[in-house]
Amino acid sequence: MGRGKICLAFYFFEGLLMILKQTPLNASHRAMGAKMVDFGGWDMPLHYGSQLDEHHQVRRDAGMFDVSHMRAVDISGEGVRDFLRYLLANNVDKLQSPGKALYSCLLRPDGGIMDDLIVYFMSETWFRIVVNAGTADKDITWMIEQAAAHAPLLKIVSRDELAMIAVQGPNAAAKLWLALPGLQNLAEGLKPFNAINGDEMFVARTGYTGEDGFEIILLAKAVVPLWRALNDVGVKPIGLGARDTLRLEAGMNLYGHDMDETTNPMESGLSWTVDLVGDRDFIGKTTLLGKPMVRKLVGLVLQDRGVLRDHQIVNSSHGDGEITSGSFSPTLNQSIALARMPFAVEVGDTVRVAIRDKMLEAKIVKYPFVRKGVSLI
Numbered sequence: 377m378g379r380g381k382i383c384l385a386f387y388f389f390e391g392l393l394m395i396l397k398q399t400p401l402n403a404s405h406r407a408m409g410a411k412m413v414d415f416g417g418w419d420m421p422l423h424y425g426s427q428l429d430e431h432h433q434v435r436r437d438a439g440m441f442d443v444s445h446m447r448a449v450d451i452s453g454e455g456v457r458d459f460l461r462y463l464l465a466n467n468v469d470k471l472q473s474p475g476k477a478l479y480s481c482l483l484r485p486d487g488g489i490m491d492d493l494i495v496y497f498m499s500e501t502w503f504r505i506v507v508n509a510g511t512a513d514k515d516i517t518w519m520i521e522q523a524a525a526h527a528p529l530l531k532i533v534s535r536d537e538l539a540m541i542a543v544q545g546p547n548a549a550a551k552l553w554l555a556l557p558g559l560q561n562l563a564e565g566l567k568p569f570n571a572i573n574g575d576e577m578f579v580a581r582t583g584y585t586g587e588d589g590f591e592i593i594l595l596a597k598a599v600v601p602l603w604r605a606l607n608d609v610g611v612k613p614i615g616l617g618a619r620d621t622l623r624l625e626a627g628m629n630l631y632g633h634d635m636d637e638t639t640n641p642m643e644s645g646l647s648w649t650v651d652l653v654g655d656r657d658f659i660g661k662t663t664l665l666g667k668p669m670v671r672k673l674v675g676l677v678l679q680d681r682g683v684l685r686d687h688q689i690v691n692s693s694h695g696d697g698e699i700t701s702g703s704f705s706p707t708l709n710q711s712i713a714l715a716r717m718p719f720a721v722e723v724g725d726t727v728r729v730a731i732r733d734k735m736l737e738a739k740i741v742k743y744p745f746v747r748k749g750v751s752l753i
Contacts, residue, residue, distance in 0.1 A: 440544075538595060579593075682711060699715045
């Protein structure tokens, strides 16, 4: 592992010693006054003072996120495209130009979602995949096992020496060019869901907020100077709290909440990432073809005062469902949620949510709720 990532934080919790992994930016977060929390075994910033201010900073200007806990995995060798055609639910044949990115699920044979990820096509012998921190070890083990059975000559490398910063917001590009003037000529023309690999940085026009922005992968030893340079031009640090409300407004799934190994893409609002029509076989396809849709993911907007939260029960005329992600939306100034509901419910239906000892009304809406700072509901 990279030097920054083998550092550990020690916490005492109910008499037990908790050892958390740290990103290379851990000291920088603490110097900026971050409230640090355990996030899936990583010592990560929840906020730097005000989660609400951080949310608005990204929607209105530009903010930066430490996402170095996520893992870049490089798969290389002859036949890598054919292997990924089998490994992933989405079809990598959509990737024909170098740097083009694709969102996909990694499925179990029973159709359950092992992880959601982004795959980048760099050449016919090199694809890069970015996976979630909490599932990274499991994902890589699965990839190695599948490669051993189907493509034993491929090389699968976890790039633990790398770190990652996301810069998001309507002014993300302008401020990134201020911080790194030499990057503008290289990356200014990048379209959404495309990346370019420079001498020192891998820069992708991707993100998890519904705003314009970039995700920058670079050596761990170089990430602190970049963080400081961005801060110097007014790109403020953003914690996990605002990251969650931003992605929820943008209608983006969170692994372990809106999807996991007990759910499939069709009931998680991700049918658009699965190619069931073509002849291509992939892990989980047979199961998905034989499984009728009985549940689906919908958006909810609370009509009464209160806050929608994960795991609250939702009553409808077609049966009960459950909120998978819920929170107060700072942009909309009302409570919103994603919920897994019976397939028969429709946009416009009124449902009732159990909040403490009350049943409050909510309306089913089409999500995303917000895109580029503008309400869509």
